[in-house]
Amino acid sequence: MKNRVTETFGIELPIIAGGMVWCSGWELASAVSNAGGLGLLGAGSMTPEILAEHIEKTRAVTSRPFGVNVPLMKPDAPKLMEVIAEKKVPVVFTSAGSPKKWTSWLHERGIKVAHVVASSKFAAKCEEAGVDAVVAEGFEAGGHNGREETTTLCLIPAVRRATSLPLIAAGGIATGEAMLAVQALGAEGVQIGTLFALTQESSASEAFKRRCLQLNEGDTKLLLRKLSPTRLVRGGFFDAIEAAENRGATGDELLEIIGTGKSRLGIFEGDLENGELEIGQVASLMCDSEIEPVEKVVKRLVDEYRNALSKLTANN
């Protein structure tokens, strides 16, 4: 499973754990890195001080490469970047902004950069910006999402044509079969969110994890198109947003319903009724699963991938 993605980041397996708000703390990031993948800290829900603490704790329990995901629209992104550089984190995944903004700055400090996109247009901009790898994330993904609503199956081949960069597929990938499928489409690695958000090491509340492991098909939907399209899990918060959208609520009216601190309330504190719950569509494929440790999950991914490859070869 060695390729340009594993070489770029100095890892064993081309499996990256998405840096998810309220899920991706030091426990999850270090567990994924220790299992041979690349763990990312989710700075989207961290202050610079908290991020510094999580970087230190990650480093204390793994000697392997790890990274930080920084949503560039976050007002304190510059301070987060300073912490990352000061602490000599080897990898940064940027999202929700222009890849031109930070790539050179990070490269000057010896830090590898991947940028998350949802279209081939932005993938081409990544190449211009000189990033080391591009993550193409489809409509299936949880949380914030692209306006084009392009699914992973349609997006990966489009991004593959648009850039020669190492390509990491994201959105809808929770099995080794799906890893093989996106490889057939031209991806060289995967960024996995949902599956890792629901492991033992994820810092999400147990209530959130249990709820997400009981979802049926159709229990997550992309809403908030008038603001920033976001995939949410059904529940009180979801219902309020959906009802408002159905009656034609404006962006401002939606902002008022959303209020502040709702993703912390839902994901971290486990208030399933009033909180904002974000997970990928693929959660329904994990319905009735246990909350498992990362090591077991990564081993299964690799086994599934190898078995699927053998089967595909034998059938052809």
Next chain:
Amino acid sequence: MKNRVTETFGIELPIIAGGMVWCSGWELASAVSNAGGLGLLGAGSMTPEILAEHIEKTRAVTSRPFGVNVPLMKPDAPKLMEVIAEKKVPVVFTSAGSPKKWTSWLHERGIKVAHVVASSKFAAKCEEAGVDAVVAEGFEAGGHNGREETTTLCLIPAVRRATSLPLIAAGGIATGEAMLAVQALGAEGVQIGTLFALTQESSASEAFKRRCLQLNEGDTKLLLRKLSPTRLVRGGFFDAIEAAENRGATGDELLEIIGTGKSRLGIFEGDLENGELEIGQVASLMCDSEIEPVEKVVKRLVDEYRNALSKLTANN
């Protein structure tokens, strides 16, 4: 490429051309069957008399198996079925209704039956109904779509678990790489719409085909969730629906905007401004392609599939 799908329908390649309204007449169906796949007539836009004519014309130019797609919510579905039985069509693909309704009736007449679903729940119902194969169609697909909005990448593994029936993947498949990808997920064949809708043999207007070959990512969207979710192409009709939905229009108000005969107007007559244009999301991957003959398209699919398989094997 022989498997349960090719055996079930007596065809060479596990490639089925979706029976699409205003696209899938005798020219397209016979061309796909003659190329080794399974061509379907789209009875959704045909009267029983017109269907009878298309069956005769198909049979006049191919001795290979072909079929008819019958949307079961169509008021004249019983009459269409009578025509199909009378003309001894070997295969029927049913959609938009219960698979229990017609399967036995068709089987008694020696006709093979596949049913189209958008969820694993309905796939299980297909197995109970005794259909010969199930088509699982994801969110990417053009036209009418499932309420769950499950993408092909998430849907195929779910349906694969829910049924042991021969499984045909649909939605987002326009290349041999995508054929290989859905095979990795457990599919044994593909139903392809968009790619065939834009061939020379499709009965859609040239204006429609040319417009669909100029789409960028994000130029089709799923709208009409308050009625029957439908993937539409941007244009005057799309804009009117989208604007109405954004201001909270009810289902009745949307019905009034839609009026009647709009898909014929858009797809068949080529009125890109006032007509309803339906195509899959994957059209953007075909941007700037030529309008090609079916034979060339099918040959390319097979070549791409074989090359992708060799590449996947060599890289592992």
